[in-house]
Amino acid sequence: MKVSRLFGLAIALMMLLSLGLAPTLAQDCEGEVIELEFMNWWGAHREALMDTLIGHFEAENPCIRVINQVQPWDNRAELLATAAASSNPPGIIMSTRPETYQFALSGLIIPIDAYVEAEGTDISVFYDGEIGLQYWNGELYGLPMPTAGLISPLYFYNKNMLRDAGFDPENPPQTWQEMEEVARAVTVADAMGVEVLGTSLGNNGDAFVFWLYTNNGKYSSDDGRTLLFNSPEGVETLEWMVNFTNEINGGVENMTDFFQDVNFSQGDHPFFDDALAMLHINSAAFGHLNNVEPDLYWDTDSWGVMIRPYNGDNPDAKHTGVTGYNFVGAWAYTIPAAHPPEKQAAAFKFAEFIGVHELGGCAFLFAQSRPSPVQACNENPAYYEINPYWDKVKEALAVDTPVQITPVQGQLAEILTNSVEEAFFGVKSAEDALNDAHAEMQALLDEFWAEFDANNM
């Protein structure tokens, strides 16, 4: 058969298929079908799950057709910025909290309070800490999914490694001091770096803030106008992180090398090779572990889950997680202002379905063995059958603490990371690094609030 004939047949087949599909929508929908481009970063490995969610939504809303536009993670910033700022943005955008705030400030997305009221959406089903993160300047801009919580408060640990090092695997470290003890016993290093690692505390601004809260410190005041991280607790936290990394792990360079080219979601990670005893990771890890190592996932004799250790020397410190601080926390589904009201209404219906419907985010997250920002979803007893550590997950959710941020959070976080790095590389003392960062960041924050207040007087 000639190539041209084959090509012709293929075209004819495609036309037939499209003719066959189009009436299905037209039959179910009495009116015009609204197409909704859904820009999201759920990744190719969750595309089928998201398609299922969309299928359920479309079955209930036949006049709305959602186009699942899964985006690559690389170049995310420019993809998002150019899409959001264009005259023809996607119908609905998955954005992080700092981005939501930036877009809200710029007027690129609309507040959804009016839709919530008109549709009678019960937003009280969300944990207060979760829905609270999606408000900017008193207005609600998106409904959350997944949780902003469980970014920081959990750690996975390798029971075999603890057992081999002489520790009780059923009583993993609860404090900084206990964690140090395990890490000292487990870590093996040579001239080429670390071969077996107890744990890494991280060496950027995000990691510092996470540990700061486990030492009873705070990043900022409740109104988000004053930065507080250079407190004595902050200095103590950073000094502890630097000393731990230098003394036990052989320096920050060892940590960068150890985690170079690793990918937990693809099963390429030292945790799977008995080369890492304790891993501080977010709740997405449950689904990834189940995907890549299902046997290990159910072998609870081999691994366990614990809440992030706190400073046992500080009587006010306790297990704490941080929500809404860092870049990948607090995702929401936001609606661009550039679209006509009917498309915005359709987008809200989809956002609402993702947020509160049982077959929306609830089912989507359940399939990944991770919690929902909707409290009732997490009460589903079936979670105990799909997540061997569901009790710990719920315990961790309860200790998460929301942090107040502003639309300039991206710039602030970058300054803090630079300073934290300077402390790790010995360029500055922990105290100087934090004080310098504080001065620079507070000036930027003051400038932001001054402009904001002037525009909102």
Place this chain on the structure above:
Amino acid sequence: MKLRLQEWWFRNRSLIGFVFIFPWFAGFIIFDAMPFIYNLYLSFTDYQIGTVGVPPWIGLENYSEIFNEDKLFSKSMYNTLYYLGYSVPLRLIFAFFIALILNLRVRGMELYRTLFYVPSVVPLVAATVIFAGFLNTRYGFLNQFLVLIGAAPVRWLSSPDAIKPSLILLSLWGFGAQMIIFLAGLQGIPEDLYEAAAIDGGTGWQRLVYITVPLMTPTIFFNLLMGLIGGFQVFEQVFILIGTHGGPLQAGLVYMLHVYNKAFRDFEFGYAAALSVILFLIIFVLTILLVYTSNRWVFYGDAQDNET
């Protein structure tokens, strides 16, 4: 009829010439000149994401902030100049050396030429990923080799001191394009000059220094200019290898990465536009200087012939 057509053709030859260059000219206006002028305009405004209508005019405020307050401007400029200072000459020398070897009359030379050019057709993304593995501290080929010869391993991607050398090393990967240009230049050197030198007892080194290098200066000049312009704009490989932060202590934060962060992380497009205008001016002035000084060191055979 034919004569009339020829006459018409002759009379309107300028117009026909314009028709032929129109597609390029239109592309230049739409995709180069207009964005450039718009970028220049934006650099004097406080254009941020979501700015509706005319962005607020702030005059030289962006430029003032860049020169007086932006610590990362000087840092990224230093990193870029460091990268340029090593990568451009090294790549020139390396490409020239390989071209000299590939210009020898040896059996199977076509195969060698192809082999040496192959890296240049490997996409930059793939090459960078390969290099990331190559530079891995524990498992990378480079450190394995260093340990084998008794040297200390280098933390190529985790030490602030090694980040820039790693980027410079990576830049050598794309030497193929320059090598091909050098090879073409070498093949244009008249053989009788070498024969004359041989008769006069000139050694290989003397032939290289007194014949090859002088006659290759126009090609060296071209490659130097292109290398400098490309080097100032280095971005993709750094972005892939060490991310937008620029590596430990931002030792690899090159200028274009800073522009990218300002535009797409901080959404300060007006500021990013000002940064790119400054880069344009630096490249422009440097190019003028190079062209101006080229009269002193670039050997244009025709010009000398005319003078004599």
